[in-house]
Amino acid sequence: VELTQSLLDRIHRLDSHYNSFITLADDTALLQAKAADAARAAGHATPLTGLPIAHKDLFCTQGIRTSCGSKMLDNFISPYNATLVERLNQAGAVTLGKTNMDEFAMGSSNESSYYGPARNPWDTQHVPGGSSGGSAAAVAARLIPAATGSDTGGSIRQPAALCGITGLKPTYGRISRYGMVAFASSLDQAGPMTRSAEDAALLLQVMAGEDPLDSTCSTQAVPDYSATLNDSLEGLRIGLPKEYFAEGTDPAILQKVREAVAEFEKLGASVKEVSLPNTHLCIPAYYILAPAEASSNLSRFDGVRYGHRCDDPKDLEDLYKRTRAEGFGTEVKRRIMVGTYALSEGFYDAYYRKAQQIRRMLQQDFVSVLDEVDVIMAPVTPYPAFRLGEKNSDPVSMYMEDIFTLSLNLAGLPGMSVPCGFTGKLPVGLQIIGNYFAEAKLLNIAHKFQ
Ligand code: GLN
Numbered sequence: 001v002e003l004t005q006s007l008l009d010r011i012h013r014l015d016s017h018y019n020s021f022i023t024l025a026d027d028t029a030l031l032q033a034k035a036a037d038a039a040r041a042a043g044h045a046t047p048l049t050g051l052p053i054a055h056k057d058l059f060c061t062q063g064i065r066t067s068c069g070s071k072m073l074d075n076f077i078s079p080y081n082a083t084l085v086e087r088l089n090q091a092g093a094v095t096l097g098k099t100n101m102d103e104f105a106m107g108s109s110n111e112s113s114y115y116g117p118a119r120n121p122w123d124t125q126h127v128p129g130g131s132s133g134g135s136a137a138a139v140a141a142r143l144i145p146a147a148t149g150s151d152t153g154g155s156i157r158q159p160a161a162l163c164g165i166t167g168l169k170p171t172y173g174r175i176s177r178y179g180m181v182a183f184a185s186s187l188d189q190a191g192p193m194t195r196s197a198e199d200a201a202l203l204l205q206v207m208a209g210e211d212p213l214d215s216t217c218s219t220q221a222v223p224d225y226s227a228t229l230n231d232s233l234e235g236l237r238i239g240l241p242k243e244y245f246a247e248g249t250d251p252a253i254l255q256k257v258r259e260a261v262a263e264f265e266k267l268g269a270s271v272k273e274v275s276l277p278n279t280h281l282c283i284p285a286y287y288i289l290a291p292a293e294a295s296s297n298l299s300r301f302d303g304v305r306y307g308h309r310c311d312d313p314k315d316l317e318d319l320y321k322r323t324r325a326e327g328f329g330t331e332v333k334r335r336i337m338v339g340t341y342a343l344s345e346g347f348y349d350a351y352y353r354k355a356q357q358i359r360r361m362l363q364q365d366f367v368s369v370l371d372e373v374d375v376i377m378a379p380v381t382p383y384p385a386f387r388l389g390e391k392n393s394d395p396v397s398m399y400m401e402d403i404f405t406l407s408l409n410l411a412g413l414p415g416m417s418v419p420c421g422f423t424g425k426l427p428v429g430l431q432i433i434g435n436y437f438a439e440a441k442l443l444n445i446a447h448k449f450q
Pocket of ligand 1: 105106107108130131150151152153154155156183290402
């Protein structure tokens with residue numbers, strides 16, 4: 001209770017600088033904290049009992065608003081918990097509130113949020129990244145020790161890198177998505193955002209695993225992630241994809257990443273250059289597929305079932321049109337238009353099918369490289385955190401931000417962002433990419449580095 005109260009006080013005092021929270025849940029948090037104290041006193045504590053956390057505002061939380069960063073869901077209070085929220089509750093974690101995010105998780109800067117952008121704690125004139133920008137900023141500003149995030153095309157790893165924290169996007173299907181508002185269902189995955197790999201292991205342990213409520217969730221057994229954190233890295237084979245170290249990336253970032261790789265060599269790893277030759281195709285493929293899926297997923301926001309509804313609709317068509325015109329912001333509308341266009345009859349072969357073919361090529365590139373090496377290391381982003389407003393009027397330059405993160409989602413692979421230094425006062429992230437269900441290996445590698 002004491003810890004929860006002191007962090008709530010800290011958030012109330014400081015979050016006006018960061019805008020990392022959309023909703024604070026003081027009352028329920030204190031109730032959960034009391035229950036946690038009681039469980040501890042009764043000898044029922046787990047490693048997470050009494051741990052204050054926050055959830056990205058796209059995970060449904062019973063009784064606490066779930067806005068998805070959108071006017072459309074500004075009034076939405078879910079009647080049930082997402083599976084991962086339920087599991088963290090059961091493990092004794094305390095939910096302090098819901099964190100800021102790009103609207104419906106579409107963005108790389110948190111600037112598309114209906115609630116205004118979150119800010120980077122290292123320099124509040126800079127973005128924290130997105131779409132899980134609020135979770136990253138809150139952990140970086142030490143408002144909370146850990147948070148949840150979601151990653152459809154980089155939204156855990158990129159803000160983790162820009163804010164200097166640890167972010168893990170697990171293998172597609174590792175964590176249930178029941179109760180997570182869908183953006184692009186073939187890409188979306190939840191994950192922990194923490195200060196260290198050790199903390200990420202503790203959270204993932206609870207979040208991962210089979211769920212009868214999500215048919216896309218893997219039934220593969222969940223290993224003990226903490227047990228292998230200290231395993232030796234002797235003989236680890238690291239691949240550096242030449243396409244990720246090419247011109248165009250800030251040299252200071254490449255230098256930090258290379259310095260990190262050198263540390264692993266000292267720990268007994270071997271390093272070789274590898275090639276992911278279709279990397280340049282990941283942005284065009286993703287920005288067809290993700291909007292196509294989003295246009296379908298977002299059709300449920302129609303003013304009938306939940307969320308925003310326009311005043312005095314004339315008829316059903318007017319209800320749909322005005323509700324959606326009023327409820328969605330610019331970026332979401334852009335995605336819906338791109339997506340419906342790509343899926344429309346006559347264009348399907350030219351866009352959607354082509355993008356799916358590229359997706360398979362990208363996946364095969366990874367599969368063959370991961371035959372030769374155990375993990376791939378690379379930058380997370382081409383640049384450090386940019387200034388608020390800098391890319392807002394140019395969607396394509398915002399999309400380019402995702403060049404090193406998107407391919408993993410297209411392939412369904414796990415990836416991690418680990419802090420590896422600074423350029424000026426802004427943090428730099430090292431990306432570690434592993435084979436399917438290799439989360440334990442990624443956590444082990446990150447832990448040895450930290
Ligand atoms: N920046 C990417 C996008 O805007 C990824 C978002 C995400 O991972 N949710 O689509």
